[in-house]
Amino acid sequence: MKMHSITLRAMQMRLKAPFTTSFGTEWDKHFILVEVRDSEGRSGWGESVAMREPIYNEETVKTNWHMMKDFLIPLLWQRTPAHPQEVSTLFQHIRRNNMAKSALEGAVWDLYARQQGIPLSQALGGRRQTIEVGISIGIQESVDKLLALVEQYVEQGYRRIKIKIRPGWDIEAVAAVRNRFPRIPLMADANSAYTLADLERLRQLDQFDLMMVEQPLAHDDIVDHAVLQKHIKTPVCLDESIHSPEDARKAVELGSCRIINIKVGRVGGLAEARRIQEYCREQGIPVWCGGMLEAGVGRAHNVAVTTLPGFTLPGDTAASSRYWEQDIIQPEVTVEKGLIQVPDRPGIGYQPVREIIDRFTLYSETFRP
Numbered sequence: 001m002k003m004h005s006i007t008l009r010a011m012q013m014r015l016k017a018p019f020t021t022s023f024g025t026e027w028d029k030h031f032i033l034v035e036v037r038d039s040e041g042r043s044g045w046g047e048s049v050a051m052r053e054p055i056y057n058e059e060t061v062k063t064n065w066h067m068m069k070d071f072l073i074p075l076l077w078q079r080t081p082a083h084p085q086e087v088s089t090l091f092q093h094i095r096r097n098n099m100a101k102s103a104l105e106g107a108v109w110d111l112y113a114r115q116q117g118i119p120l121s122q123a124l125g126g127r128r129q130t131i132e133v134g135i136s137i138g139i140q141e142s143v144d145k146l147l148a149l150v151e152q153y154v155e156q157g158y159r160r161i162k163i164k165i166r167p168g169w170d171i172e173a174v175a176a177v178r179n180r181f182p183r184i185p186l187m188a189d190a191n192s193a194y195t196l197a198d199l200e201r202l203r204q205l206d207q208f209d210l211m212m213v214e215q216p217l218a219h220d221d222i223v224d225h226a227v228l229q230k231h232i233k234t235p236v237c238l239d240e241s242i243h244s245p246e247d248a249r250k251a252v253e254l255g256s257c258r259i260i261n262i263k264v265g266r267v268g269g270l271a272e273a274r275r276i277q278e279y280c281r282e283q284g285i286p287v288w289c290g291g292m293l294e295a296g297v298g299r300a301h302n303v304a305v306t307t308l309p310g311f312t313l314p315g316d317t318a319a320s321s322r323y324w325e326q327d328i329i330q331p332e333v334t335v336e337k338g339l340i341q342v343p344d345r346p347g348i349g350y351q352p353v354r355e356i357i358d359r360f361t362l363y364s365e366t367f368r369p
Ligand SMILES: O=C(O)CCC(=O)c1ccccc1C(=O)O
Pocket: 021, 056, 135, 136, 189, 191, 239, 290, 291, 292, 293, 294, 316, 317, 318
């Protein structure tokens, strides 16, 4: 694959509504957009899910910029990959910084699929034409507000409702939603807000027939989660704790979870996501695609990866309009009856729009071999 130049753009986009988790509230989405160009004028696009602050994981927009500029892009110039599959191997000796790796790798995958004239989903080996999606609802000011939102999203057809929990906003919130909507597929995401000292409280979740509880304990733990899973009936799903296929194997072998949330950025790219999905499929562990409030490019990558056979549960990839007044791609990602039609156009299948992108660009830099 010939690569002619790479442009990084630091972006800032206002969310329609602030999003609150146990680790904080986001009003604006800050992220890096990656564009890899070939000599025929085609572009492949990637999006880093690293946040402005290191509060979901240790990466940030600035550490990602540094990693890409000073280490990862030079590696791509040094040993140009023949296939996007080789990118994760090329980056392997660089420790962690998975979101930076993933943003570049994703752009290379998109470019490759466009060069081949095939959809990214097909390049990855995905076969689904539609994917099922759910929605993630942040912590609200009141239970009434939460119930109104759940009602709205259930009416829109989302296939699963996830609510964020933390100490002080957990059992009552879940109970209220479950009482009002006795049959909807429902789950809770704690973003690491608890410890084993909260075992009794977490055990109370068992009465609500949740599909799963996501990342209840520490972001870097798989040992305590195994203890927790032995004491509660609700399946534990790991998000923050899983960075690699090896992490997934260890967590499954220890019994730390029964479900895994795969975020392409957190695991270092599409090739690694595909490996985890494959391993989980062999083990009978369902996986689903998590979200990081992505703009259109990242959202499109999530749609593509969700077509792989191991992704058997609805993910967090909601419609563009749930987050943005105007997304940076055309068409935007739309959801009908809880389903997204997987595009059959080449590459990510949604076209990034330069004039919209320019409006949200804080600064940019272009690199050449
Ligand atoms: O709608 C989305 O993109 C998912 C939102 C979400 O749950 C989330 C958003 C930001 C950081 C972490 C998480 C999470 O899944 O834990």
